[in-house]
Amino acid sequence: MVSSGIELATVFVLAAALLIDRLIGDPHTPFHPVALIGRFIGFWGRAALYPPVVQRFVGVFFWCGTILLFAFPFLLFSHFAPELLYLAFAPFLLKCCFAWRALEEHAASVVVAVGDGVESGRESVRQMVSRDTAGLDREHILSAAYESLTENITDSIVAPLLFYGFLGLTGAAVYRAANTMDAMLGYRDERERIGWFSARMDDVLTFIPARVTATLLLVYFAAKGRFSPAYTIMRRDGRRRPGFNGGIIMAAMAGGAGVRFEKPGVYTIGDPIRSLDDGGPEIFRAVRSVTLMAAGLTAMVAFGTLFLLGTWINNIGI
DSSP states (O other): OOOOOHHHHHHHHHHHHHHHHHHHHHOOOOOOOHHHHHHHHHHOOOOGGGHHHHHHHHHHHHHHHHHHHHHHHHHHHHHHHHHHHHEEEHHHHHHOOOOOOOHHHHHHHHHHHHHHHHHHHHHHHHTOSOOOTTTHHHHHHHHHHHHHHHHHHIIIIHHHHHHHHHHHHHHHHHHHHHHHHHHHHSSSSSSHHHHHHHHHHHHHHHHHHHHHHHHHHHHHHTTTTTHOOOOOOOHHHHHSSSSSHHHHHHHHHHHTTTEEETTTTEEESSOSSSSSHHHHHHHHHHHHHHHHHHHHHHHHHHHHHHHHHHHHHHTTTT
């Protein structure tokens, strides 16, 4: 049967990875595993390299290859590393697959920059979002930053942790590689054909984690006495943003925090009960609370998965 030692090691790695993230964040180095895989995606993901007729096939082929290239070392390490070596280095490998502190820091830098003037805010938020920031006013700059922070709770935190809970380091690596490909290629421009599979697979892989994130937000706001507006806005505005997953999270956050998110000409989510200057701190608190709840849920998932696996192994007599 799977021993409790494996379960405890899984939870230790999770807790240590979260601590490492809070202490050092993401080091700015070209040798970070995600930076390395990003350069590989940038190499093969140039649509101009291929005739249009084969671009969709190329996207599927290299999606599979990129997943294998990124996740295989995690798989080997998980299965063959000695126990002490695993406990020493697995937290750093898991940390490579999620970004909590960096996500908050990016949004916080926009808040600081917009305090120095609108133009400074536009320049700062340009590092977070793909939209045209040239004409944004103060409230729309903050909206773009907080929208990105909110949407990425799932992509950058909850989903990698849940995949770790179910499938270990390999699962977290698979999700990080898939999400990175979507972030780099999933756009309706010259990359549309080569990135269509990356975009669809990211939708599929993120579908359940996004709804877990929305549920955790509702739990957080229920504790704050704001379940009703969070749930109401989620139901009302959750489909206004294009895509299957991001809108429900943004709507739950907007309703609970009492703010409005708006991408001019595309969507408006929430009611402006208070400004984003006033509601911003609540958004940061919600992100931190959801992260900790997701970590707790991941630990329970890991224990449950390993228990069921151990029971199955016992039953078949291995």
